[in-house]
Amino acid sequence: DAGVIQSPRHEVTEMGQEVTLRCKPISGHNSLFWYRQTMMRGLELLIYFNNNVPIDDSGMPEDRFSAKMPNASFSTLKIQPSEPRDSAVYFCASSLVGLTSGSVDSYEQYFGPGTRLTVT
Amino acid sequence: DQQVKQNSPSLSVQEGRISILNCDYTNSMFDYFLWYKKYPAEGPTFLISISSIKDKNEDGRFTVFLNKSAKHLSLHIVPSQPGDSAVYFCAASTTDSWGKLQFGAGTQVVVTP
Secondary structure (H helix, E strand, C coil), X not given: CCCCEEECCEEEECCCCCEEEEEECCCCCCEEEEEEEECXXXXXXXXXXXXXXXXXXXXXXXXXXXXXXXXXXXXXXXECCCCHHHCEEEEEEEECCCEECCEECCCCCEECCCEEEEEC | CCCEECCCCEXXXXXXXXXXXXXXXXXXXXXXXXXXXXXXXXXXXXXXXXXXXXXXXXXXXXXXXXXXXXXXXXXXXXCCCHHHCEEEEEEEECCCCCCCCEECCCXXXXXXX
């Protein structure tokens, strides 16, 4: 089975440029998550979607960051304009979550290999 | 604020012995806990989880223990194998914010022959 697919795996760009990271979740999963990992802050959640709808974007650092999920099999994370402090590894994860009467049947998230972003 | 803490950045253990990884949390609302393993240049891989209604969950060589009164959980790996050398992350969540996994800083485990 194909896991979560992320592209590109590495991205080097200059400050001020627009960067777009892409993610294809596991087929059949209904939730998608974007994380960022840095030495200083560790692994932190940026935003997550359920059934293509953004649920919580409180982790998005600022307006330069935006994420979309136009359909169940694709999501993008865009940084415009990029800054050197955005350099990090960005992970996408997906899961199949059942939400019934306030209970959750699964918390497990399955991560992609990540995109290493370097902004010079 | 860091609500999930892994205070040991590294652990070295001999092959065949037990590895014990510890995790502390501060938010008493957390009701689900997970452990992930991460190899270099790969994404974290789900390992094992436990609900707050349990105090132990076992899956093969991996056992997670939860002590709610102490707000502490641990992961036991028995016996440790060279392939277990990786970074291990503890994560926690609440039912209300099911998608917001709070991760610890990770513990680097090295299993020596």
